[in-house]
Amino acid sequence: MGKRALQAGAVLVLVVLFTGVLILGGGGPGQNACAAVSADTAKAETAPAVEGYSGDQLVNAAAIMNAGAALGVNAKGQTIGVMTAMGESTLRNIEYGDTAGPDSRGLFQQRDTWGTLQDRMNPTKAATFFFERLVEVPNWETLTPTEAAHRVQINADPNHYTRFYEAAEKVVTTLAGGGDAACASTSVGGNAQDLAKGLTAKIDAGQITGLSPDHLREIRWIAEGKVVPNCGIDTRILQVITVTANTFEQVGISDINRLCTGQRPGAGSASMHVINGGGHAVDYYSLDRIPVTGADANSMKLLKILDPLMADGSGFGQSQCREAAGLTFPMQTPEFEDACNHFHVQVDGNGNQPMKLTNVS
CATH class of the missing domain: 1.10.530 (Lysozyme)
Structure with a gap:
């Protein structure tokens, strides 16, 4: 090793033997195998x-x-x-x-x-x-x-x-x-405990961080197989968090199940954080250690990734934050107004429509 950037040398031309996008699943727990090159x-x-x-x-x-x-x-x-x-x-x-x-x-x-x-x-x-x-x-x-x-x-x-x-x-x-x-x-499973175990590993490694009150313990309990009343998390939200953690180096989570912590800000008891057992939404306060607003570059990146994957009846917050920033674009998932100090993602707490994921185990 020890090689630094070199500007000269012989080139071996590679013949790429495919012309379509290659999407492969697998790779073990927590891994997210992705689309490879689409160009010949x-x-x-x-x-x-x-x-x-x-x-x-x-x-x-x-x-x-x-x-x-x-x-x-x-x-x-x-x-x-x-x-x-x-x-x-x-x-x-x-x-x-x-x-x-x-x-x-x-x-x-x-x-x-x-x-x-x-x-x-x-x-x-x-x-x-x-x-x-x-x-x-x-x-x-x-x-x-x-x-x-x-x-x-x-x-x-x-x-x-x-x-x-x-x-x-x-x-x-x-x-x-x-x-x-x-x-x-790809390779985002559908088993809640397996998803929670993968996320717990990322919490332990410092990739996922939280605030007070602690919502990350809700993930840990699921990983441990514990059923804590009013502290569950919708499997689809675990999938959303997994996609997020597979996209960013660091993920900051401020809210998941507010029944578990007794919080009632914003939409109060009508929030997807609360209704029907709670845990049908996740709030991010930072992505890659940068505070999010729902209209910042990282929020927009995540929104564009999640939009085609969300279950019917899902929603994104901070619509007015993006509108004020001139960042509107056609989406499949409905939007609504929410405070511009986080990025809110929710699924329908009264339904069980699946996420639109491929290779779900």
């Missing part, structure tokens, strides 16, 4: 530059994403893979190493202990090697992207990849056709 080689080679990457570089990024999807690796993991190759080779399939690793080769600058030279110079094989090791890193999804990559690459500088992550996100989103919704909709 010609389209990738002629696509406009993304963050300075173009042509064969985007073709190589496509190969990385699809290798991850084939192993059930989620959108975050695929982004980490692209980020790592950016940091090792600028997404160019180089056929030489450096002083620290004279035998390093390919997109990930893998040394001869990783595999044959032929495999290391094959973008799909090289990416597969990377992802096979990534998923073996304990709690890799809760690590910072650069730390997760470092655990695989053992780079001299564990922070080396940090500066490439934002560009990797843009490349992945572009090549997936802006497919956040497709990514978020």
Whole structure:
């Protein structure tokens, strides 16, 4: 390893052997396998530059994403893979190493202990090697992207990849056709306890945080199989929170079941936080450690992901906040006014219409 961004080198042109979107489920608990590349080689080679990457570089990024999807690796993991190759080779399939690793080769600058030279110079094989090791890193999804990559690459500088992550996100989103919704909709199960267990792991890792009164304990009780009166959570809301936690590095939750805590702000007893046992809504106070308003960039990203997935009868709050910001757009899910100091998502507490998710177990 130890490879820094290189501007020159031989390029091996990858022939992408598919033309449609590939959506693969699986990948284990808590993982969200997502749509891979939808462009063929010609389209990738002629696509406009993304963050300075173009042509064969985007073709190589496509190969990385699809290798991850084939192993059930989620959108975050695929982004980490692209980020790592950016940091090792600028997404160019180089056929030489450096002083620290004279035998390093390919997109990930893998040394001869990783595999044959032929495999290391094959973008799909090289990416597969990377992802096979990534998923073996304990709690890799809760690590910072650069730390997760470092655990695989053992780079001299564990922070080396940090500066490439934002560009990797843009490349992945572009090549997936802006497919956040497709990514978020796969491999979200329908078992409440399993969902709660996955979310509890993210709480313990600090990815999901709460306020006072504590609503995260409601998730913990479900994970433990406890039935606490007036403290349940609608399975569909657990699915919403899971999609959110699979989308953002950090999720701040302020409210779930207000019957459990005795709160009655806003809509009072008519709130989906309260009616019919409560727990049919979730309020977010921050996403990626940035306070939300329902009209901020992260709220809008989540809204666009969730909108096509929501069950009939669902709703989003903060409609007037988005209208004031000029952020209205056609949606399938009804909106309503709510305070602009959080983002409210609810399902119909009087119905049981399912979420519009794919690959639900």
